[in-house]
Amino acid sequence: FLRALRNLASFRRPGGDFGAWVTTIARNLVINWQQSHQRRERPVAELRDAAPVDQAPSPEAAAVNALTRVALLAGIEQLNPAQQQCITLRYLRELSIEETAQALGKTPAAIKALQYKALRALRGLLPVTAVMPA
Structure with missing residues (x-):
């Protein structure tokens, strides 16, 4: 109001x-x-972890998750070093934009641009797959 x-x-x-x-x-x-405040993207570290203890995934879901983890980690390794650092700090260490900027000696605006470019590059590196529900 x-x-x-x-x-x-x-x-x-x-x-x-x-x-x-x-x-x-x-x-x-x-x-x-x-x-x-959209749900935060899952950090890459979570992709390395096993499925939740309370619920075992189906074999199909386990296979898709494993392939996704492998593709994501391989994609991150193909980014340039600055993009790798940005993605690692933002999503593995879960630092804020400001904390990442301070760690890399850049401005928050530069980190936002670097993160955007890194995610866009990563999106282009990952295979496009569609999983149809059973």
Whole structure:
């Protein structure tokens, strides 16, 4: 409601529905929050670990997981050294952008760009496979 109050002057639609305008603001804020707090990508270290103790995966799932781990680790090894360091610090050690920037002697903006490029390169290195549910 504070956002709507701050931008009240911009609400000048003839016949516009004030409730719909406020709802749109709230919806956009929720979407922004969800995108910024989306589930974190699993660190590569977790991919090396076995399946959860409480649930044994099916043989098919175990095979897919093993192949995924191997492909992901092989892909990381193909990145340039700066990208490898960035991915290692961000996803294996789970450091924040700021902590990674400090460790690598770069700015947070440079780390964001390096991480983006590393993930994009990694995406291109990984094989595209589709697993159809049974």
